[in-house]
Amino acid sequence: MAEKKQTVLTILMDLYAQVEELNTKLRYIVLSTFRDVVESRRDVGDIVAQMVNKITSDVPELNSLFYEEIMRISHK
Numbered sequence: 001m002a003e004k005k006q007t008v009l010t011i012l013m014d015l016y017a018q019v020e021e022l023n024t025k026l027r028y029i030v031l032s033t034f035r036d037v038v039e040s041r042r043d044v045g046d047i048v049a050q051m052v053n054k055i056t057s058d059v060p061e062l063n064s065l066f067y068e069e070i071m072r073i074s075h076k
Contacts, residue, residue: 005044008037011070026059045071 012034019026033051037044048070 005037008044008048008070009034012037023059026055029054029058 012030016027016030016034019030021027029051033047036042036047036050040047052071
């Protein structure tokens, strides 16, 4: 569990670093997800699924391969 959590946190940090500063919606979603993964006792996979749903509705222009990859990693 701790390894999965660390992997997801690393991916979120990388994603945040790549997000353009102008895309404040996506930056906020990534930061709030990072906080949830660190602070919450909920399953990491559930937290990431919630993030993906939020991004899908708020930032639809992102590539679907990102969703598939983050979901695959978070549900190992």
